Amino acid sequence: MKRRTTIALLLLALATPAAAQQWGGRPWQQLSPEEQQRAWENYQRYQQLPQQRQRMIERRYQQFQAMPPQEQQRLRQNYEAYRGFNPGQRREFTEKYRRWKSGR
Amino acid sequence: MKTPGESVVPAEAVSADVPASAAADPDVALMLRLQTGDETAFQDLFRKWSPRVLQYTRRFVGSDALAEELTQDVFVQVFRFRNRYRPQSRFATWLFTIATNLSLNELRRPERHLRVDLWEKTDADDRREGPPLPDPHAVTAEQGASTRELARRLEAAVGALPPKQRAALLLSRFDGLAYRDVAEALGCSEGAVKALLFRATQTLKRHLHEFS
Amino acid sequence: MRCGRAQEWMAAALDGELSPRRRRALDRHLTTCDVCRADFADTDRVLRSVAALPMEATVPTALEQATMRRVRVAAAEEIERPTRWGWWPLPVAVAAMASVALIAVGLVGRSGNVDTMPTATAPRVAGPVATAVPPAPPKRVARAEGRTPAPVPNEPPPQLANAPDLFMELPILRNMEKLEHFEAIRTTTLDDEPATPGGEEPPSNG
Numbered sequence: 001m002k003r004r005t006t007i008a009l010l011l012l013a014l015a016t017p018a019a020a021q022q023w024g025g026r027p028w029q030q031l032s033p034e035e036q037q038r039a040w041e042n043y044q045r046y047q048q049l050p051q052q053r054q055r056m057i058e059r060r061y062q063q064f065q066a067m068p069p070q071e072q073q074r075l076r077q078n079y080e081a082y083r084g085f086n087p088g089q090r091r092e093f094t095e096k097y098r099r100w101k102s103g104r
Numbered sequence: 105m106k107t108p109g110e111s112v113v114p115a116e117a118v119s120a121d122v123p124a125s126a127a128a129d130p131d132v133a134l135m136l137r138l139q140t141g142d143e144t145a146f147q148d149l150f151r152k153w154s155p156r157v158l159q160y161t162r163r164f165v166g167s168d169a170l171a172e173e174l175t176q177d178v179f180v181q182v183f184r185f186r187n188r189y190r191p192q193s194r195f196a197t198w199l200f201t202i203a204t205n206l207s208l209n210e211l212r213r214p215e216r217h218l219r220v221d222l223w224e225k226t227d228a229d230d231r232r233e234g235p236p237l238p239d240p241h242a243v244t245a246e247q248g249a250s251t252r253e254l255a256r257r258l259e260a261a262v263g264a265l266p267p268k269q270r271a272a273l274l275l276s277r278f279d280g281l282a283y284r285d286v287a288e289a290l291g292c293s294e295g296a297v298k299a300l301l302f303r304a305t306q307t308l309k310r311h312l313h314e315f316s
Numbered sequence: 317m318r319c320g321r322a323q324e325w326m327a328a329a330l331d332g333e334l335s336p337r338r339r340r341a342l343d344r345h346l347t348t349c350d351v352c353r354a355d356f357a358d359t360d361r362v363l364r365s366v367a368a369l370p371m372e373a374t375v376p377t378a379l380e381q382a383t384m385r386r387v388r389v390a391a392a393e394e395i396e397r398p399t400r401w402g403w404w405p406l407p408v409a410v411a412a413m414a415s416v417a418l419i420a421v422g423l424v425g426r427s428g429n430v431d432t433m434p435t436a437t438a439p440r441v442a443g444p445v446a447t448a449v450p451p452a453p454p455k456r457v458a459r460a461e462g463r464t465p466a467p468v469p470n471e472p473p474p475q476l477a478n479a480p481d482l483f484m485e486l487p488i489l490r491n492m493e494k495l496e497h498f499e500a501i502r503t504t505t506l507d508d509e510p511a512t513p514g515g516e517e518p519p520s521n522g
Binding site: 032034035068069070071073074076077080 | 181187201206
């Protein structure tokens with residue numbers, strides 16, 4: 001009985017917001033309304049991905065969390081730079097990515 | 105060596121979620137205003153901080169023109185990422201995190217070229233291609249010749265430091281930036297900041313000894 | 317205390333970043349070691365000299381003007397397409413509503429209520445930029461009518477509640493390799509055309 005209670009308490013601990021600590025990052029309540037909306041919409045997109053892709057993204061998130069903040073910021077800035085591309089620049093970037101990848 | 109922080113922000117300008125320590129930072133109020141859509145807040149931040157950012161990036165990339173491009177980039181990122189700023193961090197820390205990242209990115213590029221501002225009419229009178237470091241305007245006219253020479257050599261020595269040592273040294277000389285702020289800007293621990301500063305000062309001392 | 321350790325602590329001591337216990341230990345060492353005392357004075361001189369270097373540069377007028385232009389363009393882009401997550405656009409109802417709101421009101425502010433439609437947050441930009449934002453084309457509005465984004469549930473699913481930042485960063489995670497090697501990819505050349513058939517030399521540029 002005591003063992004069951006201990007296990008139940010452990011499971012409860014895992015299910016609480018402390019579980020967020022396992023993933024790192026902020027708790028849900030700390031996001032702004034806009035951020036919550038954005039996260040929710042991305043969550044719906046994520047749900048549509050095959051399970052294998054979902055696992056890959058989770059692995060990448062752990063890699064991302066392990067990066068120094070400076071490196072995380074660099075990736076965000078690169079993403080913002082990409083967002084600033086016009087369609088022609090995006091096509092060019094995609095072509096260059098294929099070329100770069102084939103040369104690795 | 106460090107001076108106290110600046111005056112307290114008026115209470116009405118600070119939201120209830122802002123920690124008391126952040127309330128003492130007037131730039132926090134400007135960022136909160138920017139987050140609600142106030143363009144004048146952005147201009148105020150730019151006018152206050154761009155001289156430092158420009159000098160900082162200049163010491164990284166060694167070119168006035170490139171430093172000006174980077175300074176633009178820094179403030180455009182401040183605008184784009186304005187909603188990511190959290191008042192738990194000093195604004196200066198956040199600003200120089202962006203400046204350091206962009207400067208280090210620039211140093212990593214295999215080639216550097218000027219980005220053309222497609223919306224700007226080129227005005228040769230307004231854009232100066234300044235000399236590479238050391239900056240001859242860095243020393244006042246009143247200083248003696250040997251002091252000017254010292255400053256010139258010091259600038260060169262600082263410019264020759266490895267980028268992270270240079271960043272740690274320059275950031276830690278800014279008023280009000282503690283080692284924990286420098287650590288946050290560089291994405292490393294306070295212990296690492298101390299180690300970077302130790303190595304940087306050892307190198308600079310050697311240069312000064314050679315000079316004297 | 318060894319001299320090596322004392323030297324490591326000098327800069328931190330001068331910056332007031334050494335703990336009181338370590339500072340006392342360093343001070344005790346300095347009273348007994350001439351070499352370290354001289355070194356401490358040198359470190360002080362170096363740090364003061366660096367601090368005395370000009371920390372501010374004169375900002376050319378053109379730099380401020382160019383920066384403000386870029387920021388206004390960025391603000392206008394936010395209103396045209398307020399959010400683009402991943403490499404695909406969000407439901408355009410948000411863009412359409414934001415554009416209309418900007419033109420009608422002249423200011424788009426942030427809503428504090430999670431149940432309302434998010435609006436783009438943009439500064440009060442100068443008149444020319446606001447009027448330069450084109451109205452949403454009719455076909456976009458028609459397409460948007462059946463596709464309003466679902467509101468955030470009051471109780472988010474556990475996976476979302478436990479790792480909201482994972483979903484915030486989803487576009488970056490999906491494209492991590494491209495973003496990690498962004499500069500290298502950007503500087504990859506596409507100029508190495510294959511030789512023309514028949515072994516002829518391609519035309520020279522020089």
